Amino acid sequence: MTMRDDHSLAGELATEAGERLLELRARLGFEDGRALKDAGDRASHEFLMDALRRLRPDDAVLSEEATREERMDPRRLSAERVWIVDPLDGTREFSEQGRTDWAVHVALWERGALTAGAVALPAQGRTLTTAAPPELPEKVREPFRIAVSRTRPPEFVRELAARHGGELVPIGSAGAKIAAVLTGEVEAYVHAGGQYEWDSAAPVAVAVAAGAHASRIDGSPLTYNQGDPWLPDILVSLPDLAPTLLAGIRDLHRQTP
Ligand SMILES: Nc1ncnc2c1ncn2[C@@H]1O[C@H](COP(=O)(O)O)[C@@H](OP(=O)(O)O)[C@H]1O
Numbered sequence: 338m339t340m341r342d343d344h345s346l347a348g349e350l351a352t353e354a355g356e357r358l359l360e361l362r363a364r365l366g367f368e369d370g371r372a373l374k375d376a377g378d379r380a381s382h383e384f385l386m387d388a389l390r391r392l393r394p395d396d397a398v399l400s401e402e403a404t405r406e407e408r409m410d411p412r413r414l415s416a417e418r419v420w421i422v423d424p425l426d427g428t429r430e431f432s433e434q435g436r437t438d439w440a441v442h443v444a445l446w447e448r449g450a451l452t453a454g455a456v457a458l459p460a461q462g463r464t465l466t467t468a469a470p471p472e473l474p475e476k477v478r479e480p481f482r483i484a485v486s487r488t489r490p491p492e493f494v495r496e497l498a499a500r501h502g503g504e505l506v507p508i509g510s511a512g513a514k515i516a517a518v519l520t521g522e523v524e525a526y527v528h529a530g531g532q533y534e535w536d537s538a539a540p541v542a543v544a545v546a547a548g549a550h551a552s553r554i555d556g557s558p559l560t561y562n563q564g565d566p567w568l569p570d571i572l573v574s575l576p577d578l579a580p581t582l583l584a585g586i587r588d589l590h591r592q593t594p
Pocket residue numbers: 401423425426427428429485486487488489508509510511529530531532533536
């Protein structure tokens with residue numbers, strides 16, 4: 338392979354990992370969901386680790402599927418370049434026949450900020466990348482739609498939508514939900530209660546490159562490559578909707594701390 342820029346590399350790796358996951362899904366079928374999930378996590382992780390080791394040998398990597406020791410390796414904390422990857426986001430949905438809301442995340446963090454990233458949505462036949470960020474819808478649709486976890490929607494988001502005339506849309510995978518914001522299927526994604534850096538790094542890199550709002554739900558910045566990769570809440574939205582949602586969340590939390 339020739340030397341390529343980080344944006345293209347993120348896109349190519351996420352896309353190829355996704356193609357391998359589609360093949361695996363076709364080969365193993367859906368009878369044994371546990372086996373399919375485990376095989377998908379492992380195959381995608383190994384492909385991405387091998388490729389990054391070969392193509393970016395000097396960079397550190399933080400992957401969901403690495404061992405705890407690898408994830409806690411302090412060398413990444415002093416590294417200038419760290420790839421943050423989720424080899425299979427929405428593992429649950431990957432194991433359910435017919436579902437297309439699962440993703441491969443590949444992000445690059447450099448000296449304090451996300452600088453490149455890609456989210457492959459293999460079953461939707463597309464990859465969103467910082468190489469060519471999607472064009473955001475110009476206007477916020479009314480009623481606006483908030484994507485939430487299918488299985489763990491935060492309690493307050495129902496009330497938030499009700500107060501501001503919004504609708505909830507359950508979708509699996511953080512990457513698929515943020516992609517839905519960027520492609521105009523929903524206007525926002527709100528999550529709280531738990532998540533890790535790899536769940537949001539790549540989709541946030543693409544969202545920011547596209548001009549979307551991305552922050553913690555209190556409006557503070559999302560920070561990556563921390564010692565503890567726990568990053569429990571997130572708001573991604575069209576920029577014009579962010580002030581309403583941030584104020585709405587603040588009000589709700591004031592009332593029910
Ligand atoms: N409360 C929680 N604690 C830890 N991880 C969570 C979580 N809620 C969601 N996630 C993770 O965020 C991703 C998107 O979840 P959801 O589809 O429910 O919105 C999933 O990643 P993985 O599929 O990579 O494990 C899921 O494990």
